[in-house]
Amino acid sequence: MDLIVRFAHSGLIHGDFNEFNILIRRDTGEPVVIDFPQMVSTQHINAEWYFNRDVECIRTFLRRRFRYESTVWPRFVSTVKEVEGKGGDELETFRLDVVVAASGFSSKEQRILEEVRCTFLLSRLTLMQTLVHRGSRGG
Numbered sequence: 001m002d003l004i005v006r007f008a009h010s011g012l013i014h015g016d017f018n019e020f021n022i023l024i025r026r027d028t029g030e031p032v033v034i035d036f037p038q039m040v041s042t043q044h045i046n047a048e049w050y051f052n053r054d055v056e057c058i059r060t061f062l063r064r065r066f067r068y069e070s071t072v073w074p075r076f077v078s079t080v081k082e083v084e085g086k087g088g089d090e091l092e093t094f095r096l097d098v099v100v101a102a103s104g105f106s107s108k109e110q111r112i113l114e115e116v117r118c119t120f121l122l123s124r125l126t127l128m129q130t131l132v133h134r135g136s137r138g139g
Contacts, residue, residue: 001055001058001073001074003017003022003031003033004017004051004054004055004058004074005074005079007096008042008051008074008076008079008080008083009079009082009083010095010096010097011041011042011043011095011096011097012039012040012041012042012096012097012100013039013040013041013042013044013047013050013051013054014033014036014038014039014050014054015036015037015038015039015040015050015053015054016035016037016038016054017033017054017055017057017058018054018057018058018061019057019058019061019065020035021033021034021035022034036100038050039097039100039103040097040103041097041103042080042097043097044103047076048076048077051074051076051079052075052076055073055074059073
């Protein structure tokens with residue numbers, strides 16, 4: 001459960017967090033999480049649903065495999081508020097959702113990404129026009 005919360009503190013929800021996507025290093029016993037194609041940002045419109053599904057998958061696994069059921073488990077709202085309660089510093093310092101371009105990061109970040117993309121495309125277009133113009137003059 002700690003990994004689910006740590007991902008969320010960095011702005012990311014795995015989206016398919018279950019026992020099949022957690023490997024354990026033989027030498028250290030540390031977990032290695034795999035299979036991220038369904039990842040979403042904590043800013044995604046359905047973030048709470050994906051977060052709760054990840055938590056429920058682990059709860060179900062622990063209940064079935066080990067007959068263990070905790071009365072305490074992470075909740076999306078309180079997990080996100082933990083970051084906000086710290087002034088957002090942790091989330092603002094490292095936004096894993098933005099780094100990996102997870103679906104659903106905020107509209108502001110999407111707008112910035114689009115502006116950068118448009119600027120890049122415009123500069124390429126200008127360069128191509130310059131090259132074509134030089135080529136048509138024989139120079």
